[in-house]
Amino acid sequence: MKVKSLPCCARLDSRGRLSLRELFGLIVAVLREIFDESAYQRFLDRGQLQSSARAYEIFMRESEQAKSRRPRCC
């Protein structure tokens, strides 16, 4: 399952606290998802590709339709 590979599964410690490191990891994971970095990583993983200008171009072309149709809220 993809979710296992996400570096974002912050957990509470035995006292019910979230460590700063985990909180930071969670924030970074949220930002990576919002800014499509995770989507690009999944694209690379799926095609077993190395990051390159060519790979990113293909990724952008693949996601262009979805990105263009995504409404921005008011």
Added chain:
Amino acid sequence: MPRILRVLFWIAVSVLGALALATIALHRGEQINALWLVVAAVATYAVGYRFYSSFISAKVLALDPLRATPAERLDNGRDFVPTNKWVVFGHHFAAIAGPGPLVGPVLAAQFGYLPGTLWIIAGAVLGGCVQDFVILLFSVRRDGKSLTEMAKSEIGRVGGVVAYVAVLSIIVILLGATALIVVNALKSSPWGTFTIAMTMPIAVLMGVYLRRIRPGKVLETSVLGFVLVLAAIFGGQWVSETPSWAAIFTLTAPTLAILIIVYGFAASSLPVWLLLAPRDYLSTFVKLGTISLLAVGIVALRPSLHMPPLTRFADGSGPVFAGTIFPFAFITIACGAVSGFHSLISSGTTPKLIRREPETRMVGYGGMMAESMVAIMAMIAASVLQPGVYFAVNSPAGIVGQAPEAAATTIRSWGFPVTAAQMASLAHAVGEQTLYNRTGGAPAFAVGMAQIFSNTLGGQAVMALWYHFAIMFEALFILTIIDAGTRVGRFMLQDALGHIWKPLGRTSWYPSILFTSAVIVAAWGNFLWQGIKDPLGGINSLWPLFGICNQLLATVALCVATAIIVKMGRVRYVLVSLVPLCWLVAVTFTASWHKVLDPNPRIGFLAHARQLAAAGANPRLIFNDRLDAAVTGVLVVMVAMILIESGFECMRVISGSKSAATKEAPFVMTSLAMEEQA
């Protein structure tokens, strides 16, 4: 935590919330601290989330942690990806947060802070959060289907068509209204215009950097873009102080409107990677940062609200927009409390990322609570201003006059002290030539935000920088919506036209791209042009029209939700969606009636058209009013049709003449629960 402590904790939160609500509602004649609004909102949201959303989860929707979501069943690593709930929450919030909750509350502050604040809090907890939550869950149970598809399959063909027309209309009117806000914020402002102009080459540079130099490093590129935008803000100060450069960037409203129209057309036709995507990243980056910064600023500074709880304009004679509190405060607040547009996000990207059904509660209900909190912050930013300053900035020249002294005298006659010298000093402090007649809400929000920020960090010396930072934030935000919205509208039009002539439906065929882009740009450009030519400031017509469209879309979403709840055999809980639905029907239909037929020319489109005709005004202005009336009328009739159709559908199910079958995807057991236990 032991049960008794939990009970005591929630009693304490409820009492604190009630105390804060009583404070903001009952204090008269003295200023209150902005933190009371924050406490009232946070405590109410906490209680609403803990108890009301929990009730909806358990009793109405019966969220099932064992049922596999489409993200799990259809996982393709692209659209359908099971994702951590906090990540989905952030993604969802970034998608639903738009300029509406910032602008609407600022405009509604003309009634005083009380009506808007109460509606933002109550409307969100009982209406907006419920809508977002149930639509998200229903979409999750239907393989991520869109609102339009659900309306078609659960209500009928009319439902689908109405949802489609409502979405297209709202996009067009939203783009016209928000473009007008940008024009009003940038006219005669070389500093602001230069900063915003610079965001375009910065976005292109980001696009090239992202594609050629550091592929996929979006966060890094966004930080770089943000640094360049900050440099552009500093550069803007130099431009505004250099006469030869200032002359180039001092533009009139019509010139700015033409430039924005040309920009919208170009952005819709250019490749996504070159302009749309990098601008979108930059805008999101600035948006999240600025909202967080504003929250910190409010909590750190704890400003006092200068705006009274209720102003004399509750009677409907407001200068910012005409109309009484009911229904116009609700139409104006729109997205801060209930937003029909959110139902598109809740039935768009988000349902395809949800890992487990129970997570829809936090993402749907909780996401809207966060959005509503942004609206509370906007209300605070408007209410920290001296009321005289607020009305001087937000009142159109047609109401208060062009000359500074005349405008100040008019505003003083309303009981709100302000002088021409005070306004000139404020304009100088924020680096503008004038702050009069800047309708649209954005400049007033920027002044309020600059006041909060400059008192927190940097002092009065940097107020101009904070003001232009706020203007840049809003304009960047809105221009991103313009290019993305034009493109979305173009795709919707291409989809529809493809049924008439196939080549027009091909999204990569350039003649079709140019034709449909031109149609969409012409449609919103017409509303923008109408706004800048309107002697009443444009916002008086366009923002209520936008609010009506938005709330009508929410009506459609709640119709779909109600029909599905009935079909699920949970008629006894139907009030959860039926009450907000009835409220929205009352608000939108009353507002529509006023906007079309009210005899007051400042409210009714047709009365205004008659007044203009009697005065021998430009036929184009008369046509605009009639067009606004026609658009409102058509939308109301279409929503009435969907109401009737869904009403009949529900009655057939309740009476037993039709079986209560919903169109949910079949149950599949999740494997995630076992993986988590392991």
